[in-house]
Amino acid sequence: MDYALHPWMLRADWRDDERPYVTVDLAAWPESEPLTPLPAVPVLATGPAAHPQASHADIIIEAAIPLATLTAQIEKAPRAAATLVQLLRATENLPPDRALPLESFAFAMLQAGAEHAAWLAQQPPAAPLPPGTLHMQREGSTLHLLLDRPNGLNAIDRAMRDALFDAFALATLDTSIERVRLRTVGRCFSMGADLAEFGTTTDPVAAHSIRARTLPAHQMIQRPEIYDIHIQGACVGSGLELAAFAARLTASPDAWFQLPETGMGILPGFGGCVSIPRRIGRQRAAALMLSGKRINAKQALDWGLIDAIMDEPSAGSIAA
Secondary structure (H helix, E strand, O other), X not given: OOOEOOHHHHHOOOOOOOOOOEEEEOOOOOOOOOOOOOOOOOEEEEOOOOOOOHHHOOEEOEOOEOHHHHHHHHHHOHHHHHHHHHHHHHHOOOOHHHHHHHHHHXXXXXXXXXXXXXXXXXXXXXXXXXXXXXXXXXXXXXEEXXXXXXXXXXXXXHHHHHHXXXXXXXXXXXXXXXXXXXXXXXXXXXXXXXXXXXXXXXXXXXXXXXXXXXXXXXHHOOOHHHEEEEEOOEEEOHHHHHHOOOOEEEEOOOOEEEOXXXXXOOXXXXXXXXXXXXXXXXXXXHHHHHHOOOEEHHHHHHHOOOOEEOOOOOOOOOOO
């Protein structure tokens, strides 16, 4: 169903809890009519991106992610979608260190919600995998890091998360480290967070406390200019959220990118609501997150999600 937004809705005290999103036809919207204040649901705009009010919408529809794809996904988890766009609006102009706690608050709230509980209930039991390993080697002023969990598609588990935090903390404190080069073993960069760990921390307050102390992004934002990350194959969820903080982010031609979290009734909670918009802008970040759509390396380069497409040999050693 199409829910169209008209100027009179904004002049009135607009609210309709049954509408999971609204659409705006910018071709018909008066240029002098403010699009704000926005309702507390995603505002999806079609028409000319050069319209004076276009920057206020949550998403400007582009060919890469069609309107029908977005609306279908939003209707599957409307509370997660609404929370996401409100978070992105609120943090758009905040420095990363102030935006990250807000992301964690929003994630914790959704973590305790009905949409995420419904998603968890549908998941089959996951077989446990060996914990991830982070190999480290110092070579001059470069710290080489290698994520090694190919049998688990380099899914980031607690052990790997904590090891990344410690390695990045070392780079924050030791200013003689001028480059942190992060690579991964296997055919994909990372399939995101370890799904077997979802739902294991049931207290959202405790989960936020853990993120506040152990989220690798808190260290990366201290010296983002030193990070050099290369993507091969799949780069999903937490893997993409972390990689997007790097000053230099390259990808192989076969790389692809996806943020599926809102379909799980949550939102990117590994720093992605901060890192992704700062690379591609709030509107494209919202489109990528709300749609759950995969994009390829060319699209990622066109949007500025990555800095270059380049072949690189598979990581066989940390000093390759």
